Amino acid sequence: MDTKIYETYLDILKEELVPAMGCTEPIAVAYAGALSRQVLGERPDEIKLVVSRNIIKNVKSVIVPHTKGRKGLKTALCAGICYGEADSELEVLSCAKDEEIDQLDEYLEKVSLSIEEATSSYPFDIDVYVKKDEEKAQVRIVNDHTNVVLIKKNDDIKLKKEITDAPIQINENRKLLSVEKIFEFAKEVKIEDVEQVIQRQIDYNTAIVKAGLTGKYGAKIGKILLNSYGNTVHTRAKAWAAAGSDARMNGCELPVVINSGSGNQGITTSIPVIVYAEELGVSKEQLYRALVLANLVTIHIKTGIGALSAYCGATSAGAGAGAGICFLYGGSYSDIAHTIVNILAINSGMICDGAKASCAAKIASAVEAGLLGMQMNKHDSQFYNGDGIVVKGVENNIKAVCELARNGMRETDNEIIDMMTKKNK
Template identity: 50%
Template sequence: MDAVQYANYLDILKKELIPAMGCTEPIAVAYATAKAAQVLGECPESIHIRCSGNIIKNAKGAAVPNSGGMKGINAAAVLGAVGGDVSKELEVLESVTANDREKAAALLADGICTFALADTTEKIYIEAHVEKGIHSAVVVISETHTNIVRVLKDGQVLYDQLKNDGKSTEEERRELSVRGILEFADCVRMEDIRDVIGRQIRLNTAISQEGLEHPYGAQIGKTLENAWGGTVAARACARAAAGSDARMGGCSLPVVINSGSGNQGITVSMPVLVYAQEWDVPEEKLYRALVVSNLTAVHQKYYIGGLSAYCGAVCSACGVGAGITYMYGGDYSQVSAAIINTLGNVGGIICDGAKPSCAAKIASSVNAAIMAFHLSMENKSFLPGDGIVEEDVEQTIKAMGYIGRVGMRQTDQEILNVMTGWWDAGCS
């Protein structure tokens, strides 16, 4: 791999694998209001949020970390404005105190916050409008969860992102390929990935253990651990699900995300860790397998887009299948087969927002990835023409991306309609 490609792949890895607290969408809302309150210079007396349908879908039912059990957009917005620390970005609520929670609860009871659907085609879009007396501030986030593109105070523009210098993250992702990912994993210097992968292992293991030890959400991880026994496949599904249980249940522990999602970050890492422990894999091989798993998920997500009706757990499960196959000694054709076998099985899972059932979708997707791994190691794969399976792994990834980004566009809208009650049930 040449130096330019190497630097590009490493840059993607470092940009994608960052720590975050709680569900990313309500945290992004909290980040926006924390920044708006900072610009305003004082705690606002009114807050209005306008955001894209996908933000509403993912933030509507999610528990807000460090909130004492509060849920949803309004809770995230008010808590961010009251006690958020902008410098911590996706960990913006880490330093929230008991006094902040008490103040936020009182302001929510007074009804100072409202939200509405923004008229935008952007998947990730948040406008935070805050006011106090005659003064106001507006912060706009677009494209990624912390990408502030516009800031106003008292109607005057303080910042407006007119252009992006250098190569965008989207352009970097476009250069990914399964073959390139495997080549990078083989040659990457350990000193270049030790910190970023090590942090993912440490943080995601901690929240997974938290989910196994305490009754978060629907307790999918705990239930699977008890019901399915102690096989390595059962543990892999349970550990991934348990991390999501805790995260969706409002646990304040941070996770290292993938493709902007904590659930995807947990999914893409925990099963690989479980298999590495079972097989007593050396640390260096584990780190390289996690590079494969993480970058495969990012590669899939590029074609689908940031938020959609397509469940991101499937993208991460493809990463899991690829990472475990690589760690076992599989070659390019076998890693490709693991990805194809996963997509050919669970490619149709929908995303209906962030909530406790995400853990169950993760368990199902990881289970499919493990099946895909075993099939691939026996050189068995779904063939071109089997449904959405194309001539090779890259074409299959693109085909699934097309379905997720274009084909499920209307599905995404209808899911939002059902979730928000904006639908006609007269279909009997």
């Protein structure tokens, strides 16, 4: 395999498959808050938060970990300011102490805090302004959960990154992704090069699944699936993934390993593959290779969509999971390509209406689509060019879905956010 592509794919896995505690959008807000306090040097008494509408959507209804069940932008930001550790990035709230959490209510009551919608075109935009007496600071994050583009203390610019006018900016290394090369990489990668990052995903994500199956979280979708449809591998693949989301969306303080900036996508991509690997009795090496493929397929599909949109990211992750399970069954590149096309034809269009308890049910639906897409291929059935949005070739299908999600669903996204904010007040 080409050395440049090999090293790039390793880099992508290491960049993407990182731990995060809690839903990543409120955690990104908490991270911005912690960083702004760090720059200011003390807790501010005046704060202005300017965020894109998609951030408002994804933070509104999800519980922020280590806040005793609280939700919302103010909670996430003030938790980050009060006791967040900026150096921990997406695990910014992981070191919170009980006495610090107890002080959050008092700080929320006394701080002067305003929230405004961003006027920029970036779906992912968090801009925090803080002030204490005569000292002030600003931190801005754009396009990615930890992509800090501006740090300013008074008039001193400590960091500034150039950002283009394009709402979605694709890293150059992501442009080297293709399903054919991903399949080749999964077959050839040296296990020692991926073992650490993949085993961490297995350990973290199965731990939060166990919490979801044993605890009382959210709508308990994982438990309901198992109680209603039995303990078959097909049901477990959906139920375990849903249970991880049950826990994560509803305050569980265990970290997950994310994919494409999302814990739910990390869970959806990995857990069904892990469940099927156990059922099939494959080797640890084969599981690693299947997860490498599943993760890179998810990243490949999600790259052109962007971090936040009206298109539910679980759909992309379900495609990754379906491709990974197909790989476990010994599927060829052609089998995996057809599986991905089938999956994208089935579930594309499922909307994202923010992070909340119902994400678990959407994950179950995405995994179901992944399994159906794989079974269609196993039974020599597939969707063809001209069947709805299906076009010829897996890469063309991925491109078409990205355009649908990024451009075609833009007004859908605006309507969703209006429904969640103005119309529901």
